[in-house]
Amino acid sequence: MYNNPLPPNTPDSEQQLYQRALALAGYTMKELAEAAGLPIPENLKRDKGWVGMLLEHYLGACAGSKAEQDFPHLGVELKTIPVNAQGKPLETTFVCVAPLIGNIGITWENSYLRKKLRRVLWVPVEGERNKPLAQRRVGTALLWSPDNHEEQQLRRDWEELMDLIVLGKVESITARHGEILQIRPKAANSRALTEAIGEFGQPITTLPRGFYLKKEFTATLLSKHFKI
DNA sequence: TCATGATCATAT
C-alpha cells in the first residue's frame, strides 16, 4: 500500500491554509457544492459528515487519511462547527475515540487527544435545523491552540476520565463528568461493542466511547477570539 | 428547550 499522498492542492503553509479558510466566509453550502460539482443532500440526517467533507475538499485536507491530523505536514486539525445566528455552537465537538484498553504508559503529554488539539482550524458553519442546508453559510475561520489555562482544563478532565477507564469504571462514566471535556458513546449503534476493563479488572465488552468538547468551552474559545 | 445517549455514512 502507498502512504497517504498529499493532495495536489493542499496548502503548504499554515497561513495559506488559514487564508483559504477565510476566503470561504459568506458562501452558502449550495454555492460551494455546486462549484465543487458535488450533490447536496436535503438534510444531514443521513449525511452527518457532509459539511465536514465539503470543507475538507475546499481546504485540501488529506481525505480518508489515517494520519494524526487533517494536515499532517502542518500539524493542523480541521473542525467544522455548527453554530446558530449568534455564532454559538449547536453541538459538542468530537475529538477522538477514548482508548479503553492498552493505556499503560499513556500520559497527558503523549496522549492522542492533546496532539489532536495542539492546533485546530475551526470553521463555523450555520447549523440551525430550521434553515435549509443549501442556505447555510460559512462563518469566519479561527486558528486556535489551547492557552495555558485551557490546556490545564483539558489535562484535568482527561486525567480524571482516563483514571476511571483504567480503574474499570468506564460504564459509570456519563457525559456529566468533566468540566470542558466529556465522554459519550461513539458508535454505529448500541450493538457495536469493543473491549474494555471491568470493575474487577476483568475484560468486558462495552460501547465504544469518544471524547467530546462541551459546547460552553467551544463557545468561549470562539467568542474570545472574535471579541473586539 | 436542550443535553445525553444513540445513531448515520463510508472506507479500510
Added chain:
DNA sequence: ATATGATCATGA
C-alpha cells in the same frame, strides 16, 4: 471492528 466525518432525537 475501527477510523474518518459528525448530528440526530428523545427523555427530563
